[in-house]
Amino acid sequence: MSLKEQLHTDKIPGHVAIIMDGNGRWAKKQGFLRARGHKKGVDALRKVATAAAKNGVKYLTVYAFSSENWSRPKAEVNALMSLLVSSLKKELGTLQKNEIRLSAIGDLASLPEKCQVELSEVRKTTAGNKRMTLTLALSYGSKAEIMNAVRAIAQKVHTKELSVEEINEVHLEQHLLTHDMPPPDLLIRTSGEHRISNYLLWQIAYAELYFTDTLWPDFDEEDFYKALLSYQNRERRYGKTSEQLNP
Numbered sequence: 001m002s003l004k005e006q007l008h009t010d011k012i013p014g015h016v017a018i019i020m021d022g023n024g025r026w027a028k029k030q031g032f033l034r035a036r037g038h039k040k041g042v043d044a045l046r047k048v049a050t051a052a053a054k055n056g057v058k059y060l061t062v063y064a065f066s067s068e069n070w071s072r073p074k075a076e077v078n079a080l081m082s083l084l085v086s087s088l089k090k091e092l093g094t095l096q097k098n099e100i101r102l103s104a105i106g107d108l109a110s111l112p113e114k115c116q117v118e119l120s121e122v123r124k125t126t127a128g129n130k131r132m133t134l135t136l137a138l139s140y141g142s143k144a145e146i147m148n149a150v151r152a153i154a155q156k157v158h159t160k161e162l163s164v165e166e167i168n169e170v171h172l173e174q175h176l177l178t179h180d181m182p183p184p185d186l187l188i189r190t191s192g193e194h195r196i197s198n199y200l201l202w203q204i205a206y207a208e209l210y211f212t213d214t215l216w217p218d219f220d221e222e223d224f225y226k227a228l229l230s231y232q233n234r235e236r237r238y239g240k241t242s243e244q245l246n247p
Ligand code: IPE
Pocket: 020, 021, 022, 023, 024, 025, 026, 064, 065, 066, 069, 080, 191
């Protein structure tokens, strides 16, 4: 039986988050410049997003550029920003064909003007697509996101719109950039790194974590199904005992 055939269609994670890592090492291994790895990474994302949409994933949120990635060499940052613009243009057809709505989270105002314009164009064009939401985390940092939420809540307390006693988890979640989606069920990180790198810290409180040594440009549909199968074989206990879940 193929990996896809082994999937339980009633246990597909609603929200999958991915830290797409290893583009640079993939390029270096073959003697290419790092930018070539990023370009190949777009091909991997196209394959995975299409497979996710076709198999019933409702939200796919991918880490494409962290707030910390601004400290990379200027040439690499520029190459990534150009790649973002050209990919948004090139992939619009794929998004439409697969009924994928594009969204973005992060400090989008810090992106070059061209990226912001292209992003809002594609977001507008795909706004009616209902099969899956693909969210690009761009210039994204989770600590800044939480800090901004805390600030906004503090402001509400300051203006007496909210009292300190009233503050709860829902308030905080409403002020996160992910307020319009459920928390990730599964978080995948490629390239053998076992860290979170400032990604969705609050949101992954109860996500299942999946790490693979495969470099992101090599990650394909089969690797994605492997991650889904691993997820489907786990018991999400949320603090309870196994006996409570299976009386
Ligand atoms: C992930 O690949 C893509 C971005 C961070 C933009 P990397 O560029 O981090 O690749 P490695 O980790 O150096 O191999």
